[in-house]
Amino acid sequence: MRIAMIGAGYVGLVSGACFSDFGHQVVCVDTDTAKVEALNNGEIPIFEPGLDELVAQNRKQGRLSFVGDIGQAARDADVIFIAVGTPSRRGDGHADLSYVYAAAKDITASLKKFTVIVTKSTVPVGTGDEVETIIREARPDAEFAVVSNPEFLREGAAIRDFKHPDRIVIGTSDERARRVMSEVYRPLHLNASPILYTDRRTAELTKYAANSFLATKVTFINEIADLAEKVGANVQDVARGIGLDNRIGMKFLHAGPGFGGSCFPKDTMALIKTAQDNESPVRIVETVVAVNDQRKRAMARKVANAFGGNLRGKAVAVLGVTFKPNTDDMRDAPSIPLITALQDMGAEIRVYDPVGMEQARRVFENVTFCDSPYECAKACHALVIVTEWEQFRALDLKALSATMATPVVVDLRNIYSPEDVTRSGLLYCGVGRPQPAAY
Template identity: 50%
Template sequence: MRLMIIGSGYVGLVSGACLAELGHHVMCVDNDTSKVERLQAGQIPIYEPQLSEMITRNVARGRLGFSSQLPRLGKEIHAVMIAVGTPPQTNGSANLDAIFAVAKEIAAKAIHPQMVIIKSTVPVGTGDSVQALMHKARPEMHFSVISNPEFLREGSAIDDFMAPDRIVVGAGDETARNTLRALYAPLEQTGTQVVCMGRREAELVKCAANAFLATKIAFINEMADLCEAVGADVEQVAHGVGLDERIGEAFLQAGPGYGGSCFPKDTTALQAIAQEYGINLRLVETVIASNDARKRGMGRRVSRALPGGLSGRVVAVLGLTFKPNTDDMRDSPSLALIDAVQRAGAKVQVFDPQGMNRARLHLHDVHFADNAYLCAEGADCIVLATHWPEFATLDAERLGRGVRNKVLVDLRNFLDPQAFLNAGFAVHAIGRPPQHPRRHNVLAVHQDSARNHSRRGYMNGATQRSALQDGMSG
């Protein structure tokens, strides 16, 4: 099939590259001329594992191209996919200006009936509005508007597209559904379920799924607070709870709160659309408030780990992106953490394997280090904010030789506490009591051994678990 994908951001690039990989001919269109020029020169504007190689491969095969102009849409074009951004407005609702602008352009350029696939995450009813807008602009032309939400998690987006849990198609007529089945035929043939439903139902699926996953994260974070208060270990509690097949272990990893481009935006957008229809989503509202409070509270955790407070101290933050294997800083918990410790009077040193350039756009008055060890030099406290797989192999002894005070605050329960205790560090984690070298007795060793047994599976598959923990992103 021949496709036009309008929007060359995260969703558009991943979708375009993967559809080309499946054998389709794809042209990605974006009105950002400089971005298009960089893409044509082989420069990929985002970091996503496997993406650069896949784009290069399919450009060379002649199945993928980039343009800043949408051409006339004749019968040789089988479908046009909309993958532009829908950023949140001040009231939390999604800004659909780009969606409607693109719909008008498609209507103007069409010289043959077109299938219009909305891949962007949009509020329920958007497809109806797009259909009405295009019909008004070109009443003589037939447009079939289809909802086809994406379920891509940053850091594992290529795998998510090529081996998805499901493909959701929201369309009112059989011709449109068959077109989407043809588009995804290679995936359906390998066992992926294509779920067809109404357009409004499909539009709700994405936001509802993300709201539910965000609820699991908020829940286990509150359980972590309770575990700390009663002297229990949240990882063991989460493991016992997650073995219930009705619940599952995914998204039950306690941490500093969720961030990224999807969970914050989709939960607030869902709440906004519910309010528009006079419906109270009390649970979603509470999840949003709980997560906001969670991120703001991370600075207090660091302060409690340093007797005497943060004024005049140096805090080293390892990891800045909202999750590993991406350079995305949107709503990252590290931003709230760094702001809080700076307000308390601390100086901040930071390092992230991929997020440094984007972090410079968000952070001020911080020292950007070239690696984790330089980041830790002279620090009174090391804070692990993002669980990049390479951090699992950090040498605790070497870190200890560079710091001023041996204090570790692991906000992801990712690092081996035994290694840091052996190196003389006090270890503060999420959802379990603090550990200090002098108090580290035989019982503590036994507990750490049990925890490390389960953690070894994590470290052998850190990318997979980080995707489970941090969720879908688009």
């Protein structure tokens, strides 16, 4: 099939590349001419494992191309995906749908045959209705159907998630559109990927409900971790004890510094606003957002507590600044409020991240950027592990102990056992575990 993907950002680029790998003809459209030129030169603007090879292979086979003008791409397409950004609107927290509606308007002049228009962007309930109205008012003669097909991709594992999804949600009441979407995803039938067909509004709500529920699991185990520290329990064992219950499951029960990234913060807030607008508040999700916001900055107090509450003049090494491993995404990363709070307490900050250094330089001021974990830790009073990169899981702990001014490790991801760290001569502070006395 011929597919036009409007938006060559994270979702659009990954989806377009994967659809082309299925054998479809895909044209990705983006208004950022510099990005289009870079993509046509083989430069990938985001870090996602395997994406550069996937794009290069399908460009070489002639199944994937990048353009700046929507006209020809939309005219030839059987399916047009809208995969533009929907960031939180400044000032009120609602999803900013201006890019979605602009894309809908840009499509109208190019519709020449029956076309399925799919919102792949994460959008509030009712957005598909508005997209349909925009197109219908501009082109009452056009044959089209608007479908909701939310994405469920994890940064760092997006290609696998796309090709081996837990489910595919398709929201439409149009039988022709259903047949077209079935053909789009036909290559996944061999993987027995379940396709849930529902109405458009239900599909839109499903995306927000899924992310908000996962965010709730993260926040729940973080609060249990705080309680575990107070009573002398181990949150990892608690998580395993409850996660082995199939009704609960193990995923998203890892205590840490709070959730971040491009999805959970904005999607939970958008769901809250939608609920408020419809006079049906989601109190649990409201609490999740409030607790998570407080937690990120509170992690700085955990570092300070290792020194009796005083960080004035202390040098702190921060390992990992992206919101999760295998991405360079810094959006709403827990490292940002953490480092800001540490600086407010008078600490000097050194930073290292395997992939996110370029993005970090755009975010942080008055920090020292280092080329390795060991350079980062040199002469520091504390080493803080913020992002659980694999590169940090097997550090030479004795070498760290020898190079640091004071041997304190604050492991906000619990990637080390306290016994291994203390055996190497370091003071260990984890999350949701019994805490040592101050250094």
